[in-house]
Amino acid sequence: MYTNREVAAVRSTDSVLATNKVIRNTYMLLSMTLLFSALTAGISMVFNLPHPGMILTLVGYFGLLFLTTKFRNSGLGVVFVFALTGFMGLTLGPIISAYMSLPNGGQLVMTALGGTGVIFIGLSAYALTTRKDFSFMAGFLMSGILVAFLAGIGAAIFNIPALALGVSAMFVLLMSALILFETSNIIHGGETNYVMATVSLYVAIYNLFLSLLHLLGAFSGDD
Known part of the structure; x- marks a missing residue:
């Protein structure tokens, strides 16, 4: 017979092993999806594909996100994760091409990419090493992302540069918190x-990169 303390120790060990497995699988899948997204973005740039537009982008994103969520517990979930991130890479290619056409476009893109990497690695390392519980931010993130998302749509529809800049600043903070x-x-x-964890972190990285790129372009006077 096991004592209560021994049972608790076994359960704690199992919990730690399960958590470590989710972390390992998440970062492995995230790395592969980022590379795949970079590949599709590169293809989009090489063939000079046009941006699909806001409506098609939103339909594609939410449609593939729905399918990923629905099949998250099966092998199809991984397939739809790659479909989602590949699609987002295709939408990213024309945006990067537009910035690359600027006099200092290459520097802007690399700075935004480097900044995204530093922020992601730094915040992930902080959360992993300190093991602090940030669950209290759930409500703030949900409402904040919704407000920023709607504001971003408004800025695009009514062509309000100042609002778009403010939305980008909001997204940098919100995606860092995410x-x-x-x-x-x-x-x-x-x-x-790990499928859903990968999607959340990918979305955070994608929006963080775009927001930093927009801010850098604006402050450099080329956006």
Whole structure:
């Protein structure tokens, strides 16, 4: 017979192993999807594909996100993750091409890419090493992302540069918070599905990169 303390120790060990497995699988899948997204963005740039537009982008994103969520517990979930990130890479290619056409476009893109990497690695390492619980940010993130998303649509429709700039600044803060929240969520067992964890972190990285690129372009006077 096991004592209560021994049972608790076994359960704690199992929980740690399960968490480590989710973290390992999440970062492995995230790395592959980022590379695949970069590949599709590169293809889009090489063939000079036009941007699909806001409506098609939103339909494609939410449609593939729905399918990924629906099949998250099966092998199809991984397939739809690659479909989603590949599609987002295609939408990213024309945007990068537009910035690359600027006099200092290459520097802007590389700075935004480097900044995204530093922020992601720094915040992920902080959450993993400190193991702080950031679940309290759930409500803030939900409402903040919704407000920023609607404001971004408004800025695009009514062509308000100042609002668009403010939305980009908001997204830098919100996506940084999302990285902390999602990493903490994995550590503390709130997220046990590595497919959904990958999608959340990918979306954070994608929007963080675009927002930094927009801000850098604006402050350099070329946006």
